[in-house]
Amino acid sequence: MLSPQSQLLLRNAELFENGRWLIVNASDGAIFNELKNPDIEGFFHYFDQYQRAKSSSKNHHTFSAFYTGSQPLDGVVIYMPKAKEQVEMLLANIAPILSSEAKILMVGENKSGIKSSPKLFKPYSDNTIKIDSARHCSLYVACLDKPVKPFDSKRWQHHIKVEVNNQQLTLCSIPGVFNHKQLDKATELLLNQINSTPKGNLLDFGCGTGVIGIYLAKITPQAHVTMTDVSAIALYCAEESAKLNNVDVNVLASNGLSQIKGSFDGVYTNPPFHTGIKTDYSVTENFLHQLPQLMKPGAELKLVANSFLQYEPLLEKYIGNIEILANNTKFKVLQSRLLQRSK
Secondary structure (H helix, E strand, O other): OOOHHHHHHHOOHHHHOOOOEEEEOOOOOOHHHHOOOOOEEEEEOEHHHHHHHHHHOOOOEEEOOOOOOOOOEEEEEEEOOOOHHHHHHHHHHHHHHEEEEEEEEEEEEHHHOHHHHHHHHOOOOOOEEEEEEEOOEEEEEEEOOOOOOOOOHHHHOEEEEEEEOOEEEEEEEOOOOOOOOOOOHHHHHHHOOOOOOOOOEEEEEOOOOOHHHHHHHHHOOOOEEEEEEOEHHHHHHHHHHHHHHOOOOEEEEOOOOOOOOOOEEEEEEOOOOEEOOEEOOHHHHHHHHHHHHHEEEEEEEEEEEEOOOOOHHHHHHHOOOEEEEEEOOOEEEEEEEOOOOOO
16 A cells, blocks of 8 residues: 555656656655656665565666766655755755756655755745645645756765774764764663674674774674665765774665674664654564574674663563663663574
8 A cells, every 4th residue: 555645646646747757765666656657766765665666666766875867857756754954965966967947846744844845945946835735744846946056975974073982983974864963872872881792793783874883893803794774874874984994894785684694693783663753663673583593602682772662572582691781761781692593
């Protein structure tokens, strides 16, 4: 079934009948089959959305932090993300390849900040209107009528300098990455509980800017560190952060653990519990369910979570041997050690 945002777009399908269009971060792949124009392309920041679209439609799809197409576009549709600064970066990225008077659309849930569309479109158009609303969503449109500057991805980078356990780290952060421009307190608490690691294969799940994986590579240079995230923005930041810190790591796109191969001696994570603006515990539960198959006997998992999240029963169910390493009013660090791999 189509998401409410996609249903709203489908109510206005005549807008997309002609010309070259780009649909950005469509929440479901089915919309590409419903809109019959073969010149509609998908661009995604999220690997799960990209996989769904690629497997369900014949349209061309791209997964990347930045859109790099060069053919002029007659229109773009952006599904409203959680971070407004991410919209600003997307518009700056895509506007230079829009044709004169191209249409710029944004669709989103009313509680997602979609009402800020006129302000976000202001650098590109003086005339933004809401053309439809249904199912607690709204659709805004503007026509490109202002000069556009060439896009420079470096302008959107913010470098963060942090110190953890006497390790100096420099992190790359761009809009849309978790906790943009700063190290979050939960991850900091986790890192303070990691003084040493096994020397084998280590996994940083949900890597964000890459701070955990880079810290692991710094304190255990002999280790082989894999960093994974569902977000192309996070993967870009992690790769840039690795260059800034001169460490050799493996960065992989993955929806959960679906693309992760091999077996690990240590796993370290501040797992997500949101999908967009909605609370979603399924990502972490699926991660913990599948993780034992990727852990060597004796491997350790260190996980940080908000204090109110009840992950202990899941850890006991899937891995066992739980220990609370740190606990304050907001966050807790849990350790679990796999003694025997489940069959």
